[in-house]
Amino acid sequence: MKLLEDRIRQEGIVLPHNVLKVDSFLNHQVDPELMSAVGKEFAKRFADKPVTKILTVESSGIAPAVMTGLALHVPVIFARKHKSLTLTDDLYTADVYSYTKQTTNKISIAKRFIEPNDSVLIIDDFLANGQAVEGLLTIADAAQIQVQGIGIVIEKTFQKGRDIITKRDIQLEALAQISSLENGQVQFAN
Amino acid sequence: MKLLEDRIRQEGIVLPHNVLKVDSFLNHQVDPELMSAVGKEFAKRFADKPVTKILTVESSGIAPAVMTGLALHVPVIFARKHKSLTLTDDLYTADVYSYTKQTTNKISIAKRFIEPNDSVLIIDDFLANGQAVEGLLTIADAAQIQVQGIGIVIEKTFQKGRDIITKRDIQLEALAQISSLENGQVQFAN
Numbered sequence: 193m194k195l196l197e198d199r200i201r202q203e204g205i206v207l208p209h210n211v212l213k214v215d216s217f218l219n220h221q222v223d224p225e226l227m228s229a230v231g232k233e234f235a236k237r238f239a240d241k242p243v244t245k246i247l248t249v250e251s252s253g254i255a256p257a258v259m260t261g262l263a264l265h266v267p268v269i270f271a272r273k274h275k276s277l278t279l280t281d282d283l284y285t286a287d288v289y290s291y292t293k294q295t296t297n298k299i300s301i302a303k304r305f306i307e308p309n310d311s312v313l314i315i316d317d318f319l320a321n322g323q324a325v326e327g328l329l330t331i332a333d334a335a336q337i338q339v340q341g342i343g344i345v346i347e348k349t350f351q352k353g354r355d356i357i358t359k360r361d362i363q364l365e366a367l368a369q370i371s372s373l374e375n376g377q378v379q380f381a382n
Numbered sequence: 383m384k385l386l387e388d389r390i391r392q393e394g395i396v397l398p399h400n401v402l403k404v405d406s407f408l409n410h411q412v413d414p415e416l417m418s419a420v421g422k423e424f425a426k427r428f429a430d431k432p433v434t435k436i437l438t439v440e441s442s443g444i445a446p447a448v449m450t451g452l453a454l455h456v457p458v459i460f461a462r463k464h465k466s467l468t469l470t471d472d473l474y475t476a477d478v479y480s481y482t483k484q485t486t487n488k489i490s491i492a493k494r495f496i497e498p499n500d501s502v503l504i505i506d507d508f509l510a511n512g513q514a515v516e517g518l519l520t521i522a523d524a525a526q527i528q529v530q531g532i533g534i535v536i537e538k539t540f541q542k543g544r545d546i547i548t549k550r551d552i553q554l555e556a557l558a559q560i561s562s563l564e565n566g567q568v569q570f571a572n
Binding site: 215216217220221224227228254255258259261267269270301305 | 405
């Protein structure tokens with residue numbers, strides 16, 4: 193998606209340990225018009241899939257997920273992050289390790305919002321090592337619902353996230369694919 | 383806003399200690415079409431204000447704020463919540479006490495996203511005791527920017543949030559105003 197790649201080129205900041213900071217339009221400051229374009233693009237790419245709900249994780253996934261939900265006319269559920277949880281009877285939960293923050297969070301979704309007939313799309317801001325997506329897949333498995341596809345705003349193709357998804361034969365769409373951040377330079381795949 | 387009041391009547395769950403749970407369309411599951419209507423309504427109510435940016439707090443403020451930003455064609459900044467912060471040189475920060483969770487979080491916004499000429503609208507999901515809004519006002523004061531208005535999706539008029547805002551002579555718009563949750567019943571003001 194050219195619009196997105198241009199913004200990454202112009203405003204992305206490469207930090208040590210392969211971190212790409214895009215907090216001027218995605219993670220902290222959000223560009224609603226870009227998010228709207230992102231949502232419409234995901235809706236187009238998954239147009240043939242019977243999607244009843246969108247799953248994402250708070251907080252940076254919310255803006256692109258809600259715009260996708262608007263384009264597809266389906267509700268969005270954002271999984272909550274918690275350091276620890278004691279009462280989990282009514283929740284589907286999964287552990288998500290963050291390589292950037294080196295902490296494990298539990299993510300959770302209330303059981304009453306996922307029904308056996310749901311067929312979901314997972315949307316997230318980044319795909320790197322795939323921990324957040326894996327957590328959502330664990331929840332989808334526990335809820336016995338079908339994952340129709342995974343839409344990622346920015347993928348770092350040199351990390352292992354993609355393998356986790358393609359291994360499961362799920363359609364993966366990334367709107368910008370970054371193949372390297374070496375020497376502080378953003379290299380796009382293709 | 384009738385559309386919103388209807389949803390609160392149909393789906394809102396009143397919990398002890400004056401907590402209204404609306405996690406089927408606002409706080410956990412999000413209805414993108416309702417959020418779009420909310421955004422357009424805020425844009426209409428603040429149409430005469432020179433707004434350059436929208437401020438909100440993660441996570442539940444993001445969906446209504448981004449939809450308002452889309453309607454007003456301005457960026458949205460969501461303040462980050464942290465349990466504690468050590469490096470705060472490049473951040474505006476404020477303490478926010480949560481009565482529901484009985485914890486204090488620091489919220490922060492990167493200084494580089496707020497400029498002296500900015501003139502902002504604050505959007506949030508709930509106004510109860512006004513702690514989150516007060517935190518954002520503290521940040522706006524530190525950044526020496528003007529707050530043009532405050533837009534709240536659901537206000538509990540029987541708590542003290544409104545006083546904090548009107549004391550400062552800032553336009554406050556709440557799309558649903560709840561005057562009582564006594565006996566498990568939602569009563570709307572007017």
